Amino acid sequence: MKILVPVKRVIDYNVKPRIKGDQTGVDLSNVKMSMNPFDEIAVEEAARLKEAGKADEVVVVSIGEQKAQETLRTGLAMGADRGILIVTEQMPEPLAVAKILAKVTEEESPDLVILGKQAIDDDSNQTGQMLAALLGWSQGTFASKVEPGEEGVNVTREIDGGLETLKLTTPAIITTDLRLNEPRYASLPNIMKAKKKPIDEKTAADLGVDVAPRLETLKVTEPPKREAGEMVPDVDTLVAKLKEMGVAA
Amino acid sequence: MTTLVLADHDNKELGSATLSAITAAKKLGGDVHVLVAGEGSQAVADAAAKVDGVAKVLHADDAAYGHALAENVAPLIEGLMDGYDALVAPATTTGKNILPRVAAKMDIQQISEIIAVNDDGSFDRPTYAGNAIATVKTSDAKKVITVRATGFDKAATEGGSASVEAVSGPGDSGKSSFVSAQVAESERPELTSASVIVSGGRALQSGENFEKYIEPLADKLGAAIGASRAAVDAGYVPNDYQVGQTGKIVAPEVYIAIGISGAIQHLAGMKDSKTIIAINKDEDAPIFQVADYGLVADLYEAVPELTSKL
Numbered sequence: 001m002k003i004l005v006p007v008k009r010v011i012d013y014n015v016k017p018r019i020k021g022d023q024t025g026v027d028l029s030n031v032k033m034s035m036n037p038f039d040e041i042a043v044e045e046a047a048r049l050k051e052a053g054k055a056d057e058v059v060v061v062s063i064g065e066q067k068a069q070e071t072l073r074t075g076l077a078m079g080a081d082r083g084i085l086i087v088t089e090q091m092p093e094p095l096a097v098a099k100i101l102a103k104v105t106e107e108e109s110p111d112l113v114i115l116g117k118q119a120i121d122d123d124s125n126q127t128g129q130m131l132a133a134l135l136g137w138s139q140g141t142f143a144s145k146v147e148p149g150e151e152g153v154n155v156t157r158e159i160d161g162g163l164e165t166l167k168l169t170t171p172a173i174i175t176t177d178l179r180l181n182e183p184r185y186a187s188l189p190n191i192m193k194a195k196k197k198p199i200d201e202k203t204a205a206d207l208g209v210d211v212a213p214r215l216e217t218l219k220v221t222e223p224p225k226r227e228a229g230e231m232v233p234d235v236d237t238l239v240a241k242l243k244e245m246g247v248a249a
Numbered sequence: 250m251t252t253l254v255l256a257d258h259d260n261k262e263l264g265s266a267t268l269s270a271i272t273a274a275k276k277l278g279g280d281v282h283v284l285v286a287g288e289g290s291q292a293v294a295d296a297a298a299k300v301d302g303v304a305k306v307l308h309a310d311d312a313a314y315g316h317a318l319a320e321n322v323a324p325l326i327e328g329l330m331d332g333y334d335a336l337v338a339p340a341t342t343t344g345k346n347i348l349p350r351v352a353a354k355m356d357i358q359q360i361s362e363i364i365a366v367n368d369d370g371s372f373d374r375p376t377y378a379g380n381a382i383a384t385v386k387t388s389d390a391k392k393v394i395t396v397r398a399t400g401f402d403k404a405a406t407e408g409g410s411a412s413v414e415a416v417s418g419p420g421d422s423g424k425s426s427f428v429s430a431q432v433a434e435s436e437r438p439e440l441t442s443a444s445v446i447v448s449g450g451r452a453l454q455s456g457e458n459f460e461k462y463i464e465p466l467a468d469k470l471g472a473a474i475g476a477s478r479a480a481v482d483a484g485y486v487p488n489d490y491q492v493g494q495t496g497k498i499v500a501p502e503v504y505i506a507i508g509i510s511g512a513i514q515h516l517a518g519m520k521d522s523k524t525i526i527a528i529n530k531d532e533d534a535p536i537f538q539v540a541d542y543g544l545v546a547d548l549y550e551a552v553p554e555l556t557s558k559l
Contacts, residue, residue, distance in 0.1 A: 016513065017377040026381050094349070095358045122376050122383075123494065124361045125345050129319065130353035138424040139319055141346045144488065154428060158488050159342040160497070161439065162432035166318070168425045178481065178495065179488050214358035218371055218384040226520055229541035235554045238526065241542050245524060247445050247470055247503050248559045 038116025
């Protein structure tokens with residue numbers, strides 16, 4: 001079995017985004033960038049399937065500026081075998097990303113594509129579902145458990161109110177949720193080894209994909225601030241407040 | 250201009266997030282139709298027909314739609330979209346699963362989780378875990394939109410008298426099938442529709458402490474139970490308790506945060522609550538900057554005292 005894992009370079013999870021003064025977006029200059037956390041979970045899952053003898057090859061693919069190479073190296077250090085970088089001038093929207101990934105998928109013919117359920121920058125939660133649509137594949141989104149079997153793959157999904165398990169025909173698209181696994185930290189020897197693993201480079205134009213945006217961002221602003229209220233001295237005061245609000249008898 | 254709203258439901262009841270999506274759909278202008286795709290879901294179609302502002306209900310009742318499998322429901326919607334200018338769904342796990350599949354097939358760039366429809370035809374949506382609100386406009390001829398329920402009032406469940414029309418689609422794609430569900434059986438209100446929520450954070454230290462400290466207080470208040478991502482990551486409670494940008498977005502009348510420091514991604518999920526109460530022993534915890542009432546105290550003493558005095 002072959003697994004393709006798309007990974008996105010995003011602002012580090014621990015960095016508080018600063019909005020540019022001219023409201024055109026979030027300032028990403030001199031900001032620590034990392035692999036999207038949900039994509040780390042996707043790489044980890046693929047690496048584990050390989051270690052369990054259920055997959056033979058794990059390929060990571062990233063789309064964006066040259067620096068996305070670093071994100072691919074992280075994936076390679078976590079256990080992926082090789083990388084593909086699709087260079088674009090600006091970050092394409094989810095539909096264009098899905099179109100690029102559909103081309104890569106057609107070239108690579110993986111049995112599974114495992115993606116993060118959403119990127120923590122634009123929070124769209126679209127790419128995996130769109131890729132499944134374009135390829136006509138089955139989709140197991142928000143996965144907390146992935147069990148490849150003789151025929152197809154069983155995916156347990158995090159849904160509102162609990163979990164559900166679906167059986168998908170393969171090839172299939174899977175998107176990861178938080179509880180699927182806990183991603184490893186790459187060891188130093190593996191980081192060194194990853195430097196020697198191959199990364200193939202292409203452009204979106206090479207793949208014949210139009211990445212022109214459909215959405216125009218008119219402005220990016222800070223959310224309205226909530227004013228801090230009052231500190232209460234003790235539990236009795238809090239009880240009185242709850243009674244005033246009518247939530248306690 | 251006519252908008253189709255995909256109803257979120259469990260084949261028995263119309264999910265309340267659908268009512269917020271209907272309000273958002275009305276703001277687009279023009280007629281609002283609702284699609285109920287399910288199995289044995291007549292009661293849902295009837296309920297949708299009574300919602301204020303709904304002009305027509307399309308009802309696709311088939312075993313293939315009983316579990317809202319995206320592979321089956323997306324082609325059904327696609328087949329109906331000829332007569333519509335926009336497709337809207339609440340940003341529930343079902344809506345988020347299905348809508349991008351429809352959008353991609355129609356070559357439309359979806360607009361996710363809108364919190365406002367502006368007069369100039371643009372939409373506001375939270376990005377960067379709620380740290381940045383993007384105002385966007387689309388150049389696509391048709392729109393596909395998911396709606397964050399807390400951004401819009403719920404449409405009234407009475408007042409409408411829409412016709413219900415049976416529709417059908419391609420049926421079972423054969424690509425996926427339902428195996429099982431583990432849906433939490435609980436007497437408690439559902440997290441996203443509860444009027445009071447008691448949430449616990451990492452300071453609870455264990456699942457047992459959630460049972461011992463959070464549950465009795467929630468019982469007293471008839472509240473739903475939530476949790477921070479840190480508490481979910483630590484394994485104290487299941488993921489469907491998670492309130493935050495990557496979990497559930499809630500806006501109850503009263504939100505009580507216990508032992509939650511107030512990481513930005515958690516605040517993104519609850520800051521639209523009407524009243525926020527925080528109990529934390531760290532007086533510098535960021536949660537106090539958004540709380541209406543803050544109590545600096547050890548939760549292991551304050552919470553049992555609060556529970557006993559209510």
